[in-house]
Amino acid sequence: MNIAQIEESINGIVLNSDKQEFIYNFLLAYGLPKASITRLKKGTLNLAKNPNEVIWKKKLYFKKTTDKELYDEYVKLVELKDTFTHEPRFIIITNFEKVLARDTKTLDTLDIDFKDLAKHFDFFLPFAGMEKAVYQIENPADVKAAEKMAKLYDQIKVDNKITNSEKTHELNVFLTRLLFCFFAEDTDIFSKGIFTKSIESHTQTDGSDLNGYINRLFKVLNLPNEKRINLPSYLVEFPYVNGKLFEDVEITFEFSRKSRQAILECGSLDWSLINPDIFGSMFQGVVSPEYRGSMGMHYTSVPNIMKVIRPLFLDELYEEFEKRKGNVTLLNELLHRLTTIKIFDPACGSGNFLIISYKEIRQLEMLILEELNNIESTLYLSTISLDHFYGIEKDDFAHEIAILSLWLAEHQMNREFLNKFGRTNPTLPLKASGNIISGNAALLEWNDVCPENNQEEVYILGNPPYLGARLMNSEQKKEMAIAFKGTGLKFKELDYITIWFYKASMFSRNRNCKFAFVSTNSITQGEQVALIWPYIFQQGLEIGFAFKSFKWTNNAKDKAGVTCVIIGIRKLSREKKYIFDNNIKLEVSNISPYLFNRDNTVVYGSNQQLCGLPKMTFGSMANDSGYLLLNENEYNDLINSNIEAEKFIKKFMGANEFIKGINRWCLWIRDNDLDEALKIEKIATRINNVRASRSNSKREATKKLSSIPHKFGEIRYRETEALIIPRVSSEKRLYIPIGFLDSDTIISDSALAIYNAEPWLFSLITSKMHHCWVNLVGGKLETRIRYSIENCYNTFPIPKLTDNKKKLLNEKAFEILEVRENYTEKTLAKLYENMPDDLLKVHLELDLLVDSIYKKQGFSSDEERMNHLLDLYIHFKNKEGVM
Numbered sequence: 110m111n112i113a114q115i116e117e118s119i120n121g122i123v124l125n126s127d128k129q130e131f132i133y134n135f136l137l138a139y140g141l142p143k144a145s146i147t148r149l150k151k152g153t154l155n156l157a158k159n160p161n162e163v164i165w166k167k168k169l170y171f172k173k174t175t176d177k178e179l180y181d182e183y184v185k186l187v188e189l190k191d192t193f194t195h196e197p198r199f200i201i202i203t204n205f206e207k208v209l210a211r212d213t214k215t216l217d218t219l220d221i222d223f224k225d226l227a228k229h230f231d232f233f234l235p236f237a238g239m240e241k242a243v244y245q246i247e248n249p250a251d252v253k254a255a256e257k258m259a260k261l262y263d264q265i266k267v268d269n270k271i272t273n274s275e276k277t278h279e280l281n282v283f284l285t286r287l288l289f290c291f292f293a294e295d296t297d298i299f300s301k302g303i304f305t306k307s308i309e310s311h312t313q314t315d316g317s318d319l320n321g322y323i324n325r326l327f328k329v330l331n332l333p334n335e336k337r338i339n340l341p342s343y344l345v346e347f348p349y350v351n352g353k354l355f356e357d358v359e360i361t362f363e364f365s366r367k368s369r370q371a372i373l374e375c376g377s378l379d380w381s382l383i384n385p386d387i388f389g390s391m392f393q394g395v396v397s398p399e400y401r402g403s404m405g406m407h408y409t410s411v412p413n414i415m416k417v418i419r420p421l422f423l424d425e426l427y428e429e430f431e432k433r434k435g436n437v438t439l440l441n442e443l444l445h446r447l448t449t450i451k452i453f454d455p456a457c458g459s460g461n462f463l464i465i466s467y468k469e470i471r472q473l474e475m476l477i478l479e480e481l482n483n484i485e486s487t488l489y490l491s492t493i494s495l496d497h498f499y500g501i502e503k504d505d506f507a508h509e510i511a512i513l514s515l516w517l518a519e520h521q522m523n524r525e526f527l528n529k530f531g532r533t534n535p536t537l538p539l540k541a542s543g544n545i546i547s548g549n550a551a552l553l554e555w556n557d558v559c560p561e562n563n564q565e566e567v568y569i570l571g572n573p574p575y576l577g578a579r580l581m582n583s584e585q586k587k588e589m590a591i592a593f594k595g596t597g598l599k600f601k602e603l604d605y606i607t608i609w610f611y612k613a614s615m616f617s618r619n620r621n622c623k624f625a626f627v628s629t630n631s632i633t634q635g636e637q638v639a640l641i642w643p644y645i646f647q648q649g650l651e652i653g654f655a656f657k658s659f660k661w662t663n664n665a666k667d668k669a670g671v672t673c674v675i676i677g678i679r680k681l682s683r684e685k686k687y688i689f690d691n692n693i694k695l696e697v698s699n700i701s702p703y704l705f706n707r708d709n710t711v712v713y714g715s716n717q718q719l720c721g722l723p724k725m726t727f728g729s730m731a732n733d734s735g736y737l738l739l740n741e742n743e744y745n746d747l748i749n750s751n752i753e754a755e756k757f758i759k760k761f762m763g764a765n766e767f768i769k770g771i772n773r774w775c776l777w778i779r780d781n782d783l784d785e786a787l788k789i790e791k792i793a794t795r796i797n798n799v800r801a802s803r804s805n806s807k808r809e810a811t812k813k814l815s816s817i818p819h820k821f822g823e824i825r826y827r828e829t830e831a832l833i834i835p836r837v838s839s840e841k842r843l844y845i846p847i848g849f850l851d852s853d854t855i856i857s858d859s860a861l862a863i864y865n866a867e868p869w870l871f872s873l874i875t876s877k878m879h880h881c882w883v884n885l886v887g888g889k890l891e892t893r894i895r896y897s898i899e900n901c902y903n904t905f906p907i908p909k910l911t912d913n914k915k916k917l918l919n920e921k922a923f924e925i926l927e928v929r930e931n932y933t934e935k936t937l938a939k940l941y942e943n944m945p946d947d948l949l950k951v952h953l954e955l956d957l958l959v960d961s962i963y964k965k966q967g968f969s970s971d972e973e974r975m976n977h978l979l980d981l982y983i984h985f986k987n988k989e990g991v992m
Contacts, residue, residue: 111232112693114969115139115237119254120227128205132163139236142259168236170197174204183209193766198235227842231693240694250382252412257378258284260497261371268365281506282358285513286327287372289354291632292517295380296524298537305376308369311343316364319372324360324985331355333656348537354513371793379388384411385464385514397534399513413627413661420654420687421452421625421677422568431476437484437511442478444756448492449565453558455550455609457500460511463545464518466570467498471522475529482530490534499559508547515545516590549941551588551608555616569613569624575671576605577631581825581975599640607641614678618648625677633674633704635888635900639713642702643680644708652700653679656689658889674704703885711977714899719985720907723870725834725898726865728763728856731775734802734812736795739774747791748876757786762849764835767847768934775855786819821855825862828852832866833875834902835859838894843954845883846937847875849926861898869910869918875925875952876959879905881974906981914962918920921955 118138122131133146148154149165155944157164163171170192176182183202186192193199193213200211208226210219212235219232234240250367260286271277290304307326312319326390329340330350337345389819392969414778415423426443452466471493478489495515502508527533546558555858559567576585578601585605591609595602600607606628613624631637656675688695688704718724731737738761739747747754776795778786787793800818803811814822829852836859838845849871856862863870873879882905896902910918928948932940940948960967960974968974 110238113972115234116227116230119230123226126205131173131203132169132201133207135830136169136236137898139233141236144485146360162459164195165832166195166197168198170195170200172202174202175911176204179204179207179209183721187211192598234693247265247501248379253383254375254378254383255381257371257375258288261287261368261375264364264365264368264371268368269362278506279358279360280362283360283362284962285506285510286355287375289350289513289517290518291378291380292383292385294376296520298520300346302376304375307343308376309373312369313370315366316369319369320360321363329357329359344491350537355764367534379483383519385460391533411461411465413460416656416689417570417625417627417675417677418466418469418568420689421570421623423473426470426473426930430480432472434480435484437481440477440484444474444481444492446566447474448494448497451497451499451559451565453499453555453565453567453569454571455501455555455558455569456571456614457502457507457511457545458504458572459507460500460514460545460881462571463498463500463511464514464567467493467515468522470527475526478530486968488532489530489786490532491523495796496544497565498544501547501548501553501558502545503547503549503553505547508545509958511545521523549588550612551585551592551605555612559616561620565621567617567620567622569616569622570626571609572627573606573609573631577629578602578604579606581939587866594642598644602636604629604637605641606632607637609642610645610678614645614648614650617678617680618650623653623677625654625675627661627673627675629888630672630674632676633658633702635886635897636714638702638886639711642709642711649681650678651681651709652686652702652704653684654687654689655680655700655704657691657704659691676704704973705975707976708981710983712900712904712979712982714897715903716899718903719982720903722902722907723863723866723903725861725902726825726897727823728833728858728860728862729821729825730823730858732803732814733799736802737776737777741772744772744774749789751789754789754792757782757789757792760854761835761857762850762854763859764837765859767833767848767850767856768835768838768936770865770938774819776819777855783819801876823858825856827864829865831856831865832871834861834863834896836861836896838896839938839942840889840893842941843874843949844880844941845896846875846941847871848929848937861896861902867915868922869915869917871922872918872925872955873905873907874902877952877956877957877971878959878963878974878978881971882906882978883979884971906978906985908962908981910962917958918955921951921958924951925955973992 115138119135122134122138122494127134133150136149137143137146143152149777154165155163156166159172161173163169170184170186172182174182179202186202187200190772196213198213203223204211205223206223208219208223210232211217212232214235217232219229221229246920262280265271265280269276271280288319290299293299294302294304308319314320319571326344326347329337329344330659331354333349342568391986401713416820426447429446430444433443446651447470450470452463452470454460454462457463474491474493481487481489498515500511502511511923523533542646544558546553582590586601589600589603589605589608592611593603593860598611605624609626610628610632613626616622617624632641654677655676656673658674660670661671686697686700688697688700688706695706697706699706699708700707704712713900739758745759747758748972757776757778758774765771766773775784776792778792778796787796796818800815803815811822831850831854832847832853833850833856834847835845844976849866850856883894883901886904887897887901925948928945929937929940931947943953957967963974963977968977
């Protein structure tokens with residue numbers, strides 16, 4: 110049972126409402142067993158005594174009523190203890206005009222008109238085994254603190270010239286120390302408010318003496334008590350900190366009235382409410398955008414981190430806790446298990462994943478201890494050690510921030526522990542925290558960082574750098590070569606993040622280990638899938654859970670937003686597997702590397718057409734610095750100045766021009782027409798500019814092209830009609846807009862071309878069936894569709910087409926093109942983003958036709974189509990003898 114089928118069934122139930130049968134049909138719509146529903150109707154499963162009620166143990170409490178005052182009935186129902194006797198997941202009451210419902214697990218409620226029930230079918234998806242995923246929301250205090258720190262940073266930059274790496278490092282160290290002091294004065298490390306009050310009371314309001322005061326204070330914080338002789342009392346009140354936090358770097362900044370005030374505003378916040386992961390947000394705020402882009406670095410917020418750690422290990426630990434409640438021996442076993450867990454982030458940045466993991470494990474430890482205390486009063490202290498938290502970070506400052514953040518997280522949790530149990534470990538002086546290594550995770554041996562111990566379980570997690578294969582610098586390309594040496598993998602085509610997937614696979618194959626990474630969705634698309642995933646599966650690993658593509662944003666200043674997936678990997682097992690999609694948790698039998706319920710079949714890009722379709726090529730590339738191309742004004746100017754120029758001009762069409770209706774032209778000069786063309790001054794000037802541009806190129810191949818400056822750099826044009834296929838198209842469109850161009854149009858390299866194509870091919874490529882294939886095996890540009898010849902077209906499996914089927918496809922192609930002609934005032938972009946009814950109708954008719962060619966009875970969902978296409982792909986590959 111899929112979502113589309115459920116929605117359709119619910120809609121049918123509403124339209125043909127049978128009040129007596131309603132609840133039974135409703136449950137059947139979610140795929141619940143017919144035999145069970147029959148028993149429910151007969152009364153053997155129905156625990157209700159009232160004929161207007163249906164009670165199904167652990168599933169449902171349903172009541173129908175004729176009462177117009179439905180709300181009073183609902184309130185009575187949810188307040189009655191008896192309503193919950195049989196632990197119903199849902200409470201539903203309706204008078205068939207309104208529906209009120211409650212999810213007893215999530216405590217979500219529903220209040221809708223009965224006619225709108227199908228619009229809210231997802232509320233009841235747990236009936237179909239699809240849980241609604243619930244995540245932590247952002248902490249408003251964190252957001253506010255991030256903004257205040259960013260404001261301070263900006264003001265210091267206004268007051269001072271931050272022109273080199275040394276000054277930037279100094280600023281980072283200063284902000285790190287401030288963060289510690291703000292935390293310290295609000296969390297009982299220092300006296301309450303002592304740091305902020307000290308600055309307010311002992312410095313000038315114009316900030317002129319703030320530098321000297323701060324440097325003196327920092328030196329005192331680094332001074333043991335026995336060395337504090339003859340210090341004024343207001344400085345002696347500050348404790349000795351240690352931990353090397355206040356060593357070495359002296360602050361040389363000038364401060365103004367505004368920057369001093371910004372410090373006081375930061376200090377006015379209650380930092381006891383703020384999570385240490387705010388350090389990550391601050392870190393992103395102070396790192397320049399250029400640096401952040403080159404490192405592939407994206408700060409990760411708490412709710413997003415929870416998406417990783419909950420299915421990776423936390424949910425299972427809580428399930429164990431629930432099972433063991435009331436049993437001292439089993440609870441102590443779980444408590445011991447927590448002490449054996451290692452958390453390892455091999456791209457830890459400022460430590461956010463480690464911090465949140467640490468805090469969540471400490472929270473669970475306290476729940477276990479509370480349960481034990483309820484059974485038998487015992488004195489306990491926390492046994493969760495920061496020594497079991499491992500990280501690798503290339504940037505020195507982020508490495509220091511991670512160490513400090515972990516320590517502050519420990520302090521926060523110790524305070525919670527003290528509040529709950531009346532005892533905890535001492536705070537100052539600081540000690541070393543965690544095993545955070547400053548180094549390059551792409552090159553380091555991970556076993557050296559997190560040594561093997563058979564008694565421990567390891568969870569690798571994080572948000573590694575994302576850089577695509579074409580965006581890496583020379584240093585990162587060398588790292589790829591070193592990391593993949595000896596594997597036989599085509600690493601030059603792989604994204605940088607695949608180093609982390611590969612090394613985690615090698616690390617975990619012989620250990621008690623699972624791992625989960627946040628990644629750009631590119632690792633589940635296009636050629637990446639066939640290049641890396643078979644290798645991972647060969648190590649005896651499988652995907653245990655996955656979040657399908659979603660926009661990933663955070664609460665940092667100048668938020669970094671990317672389209673991501675989360676993939677959890679483990680050894681082959683019989684444990685349940687889950688796919689998360691739009692807040693729905695779906696249990697599946699297997700998770701394909703394309704992230705849907707399917708076996709591990711991968712599609713290998715090919716230079717050869719799998720099913721004998723006509724050849725698709727790239728468009729022609731000018732390589733001209735723009736001098737051979739003409740916009741509308743340039744075209745008119747050239748024609749008006751010399752009508753003979755029209756002989757040397759053709760229409761020019763790329764993806765953008767085709768979809769958005771932009772008029773462009775290009776110079777198209779045959780060798781035997783060159784002398785004539787050069788007599789036109791404006792053409793000659795453009796050709797000379799092309800020659801100069803190509804001659805000055807750093808690429809030898811481009812320099813050679815300077816000998817033919819009147820020609821495109823790469824020519825694939827044929828003088829026939831052609832199908833044009835955009836290489837990139839919006840995912841918001843139901844179909845990829847493609848079309849026919851006349852023989853006098855040059856297709857650019859931003860699009861693909863099939864010359865001399867027949868109309869039936871247009872129908873195949875524009876169908877939903879092909880669109881499903883492209884979405885499955887093609888790449889993405891962010892979330893936009895990226896069409897490729899090797900992956901999308903050459904691999905597309907097609908059943909044998911009879912002449913009659915081709916005829917029917919031809920007819921539908923002409924119908925679509927005719928309907929388009931009714932909307933010549935609209936661009937294809939507008940036409941396909943908000944399709945008129947008649948255009949949508951003929952496309953849907955085409956889809957039914959194409960579906961029937963693949964399978965007589967058609968398909969009920971895109972997932973069915975993708976599974977069928979993959980089966981067909983395997984069939985054709987087996988016939989070739991190639992897999």
